[in-house]
Amino acid sequence: MKKLVLTGAAGALGSRLRGPLKKMCDALVSTDIVDDIGALQDGETYVQADVSNLDAMLKIIEGADMVIHFGAIADEAAWDDILQSNIIGAYNVWEAAYRCGVKRVVYASSVHAVGMHKKTDTIGLDAPHRPDTYYGLAKCFTEDLASLYWDKRGIESVCLRIFSCAPATNARSIGTWLSYDDLIHLVERSVDSPVVGFTIVYGISNNDRAVVDNTKAGHLGYRPKDNAEEFAKDVFAGAPPLDNTDLANLCIGGPFATVELGNSGVAGIAQMNTGGDD
Template identity: 45%
Template structure:
């Protein structure tokens, strides 16, 4: 029975993915620092991604790891370093020690958040242009993925997720939304694509107002988005106003993560 270990399984994206990755004959091993009530076809592990011994034990017998665990937004450097950067190392090293063949790493558009609008669509494998310490941690995770793929032969796919929410909550998200169902399709493609090696792909739906990033590599893995944020456009615009082409949030891919409010001196 194929076993998929999901770190950060109690988080927003992990919760979305659980029912969408469930398959007959597949076991989902759910790991988080908070206890999880496991359902049919699931098992729960309470552990931290920073604990190499616990992670190696959790990886034992797994066919693939989806690494979602970590601090999900900007935070002071010491916390990002411990949980996101060291945690990514621990996950890849635990996978290597346990003989796991594939790791799907939840990266972020914030690894290239300072990509300017003039460069849209941002190409697959765009050079890191992080907008925050959080973005730096995602770029570091991608570098670890490249190392563990090329040195140890692990299939390692980095998914630069844009805005994965139940529905778009801002005008910007009309361009950057990744629907829960499309997230399921994308991660399923990452799990099942034959011999992908090292890949960096973007995660976004088929939004009419999209075109901010490339989907070529994601499609090469077998991903075909079906959802469109335009279904929510009237509702979002009624609440937030018409899109402003001069809105600073649209100046860079990272949106508000590029704003001075997240300068280092303002973090606590």
């Protein structure tokens, strides 16, 4: 491909995608709201911009083959903040993609679009939306936006419902872990698969205790290799007994299932990692 655009290039996950994506194209345009993202690769440029600005997105996306959209608030937050960054920002990306003739958008959706489903249900990709936060609600909106733009305007989309893409250090993560290598593999398959239409896939590694079923996304060729079971013995040995009446332990959204709307869910995960109450 000639040109790829990566939003959220300064983020915890976006920053890990810059190198792999540059190998897939002649020119990579990375964008985020920060002043600087450090050293650039050959063929990579950085443009500081906010996804909530449609004119800025139009300029950046012009001439792109695909957009990899990871730019948004990555936690529960106040409604007005989620609205601007995660909802209006998503509309701007798809609308700019449509106006600029882009073939496909690869989107960082989230488990939190279905976070209130129970772990024991082992839901598939046809499970209905069941968001756990405003953050999850914005993911639901964007998945539906992607579906609409495929049905009405022919823009392909792959929506990656990313799970716990961080070191597996708590009991929940043994079932929800996504390794960084598997994340890269998932994004690569989402970019280079010849035909995807509108696809949703769970971003989760090959965990023995996985809480969802990815069978219906087999056409992507995503074959995760890593398994959180290698960490299970140590993690379980150091974890306190879980309260099996706590929605943070029962639901696949974890602590996001119990936080008050507008309050950080990431803070609850941090408590889990230190042995505190969710």
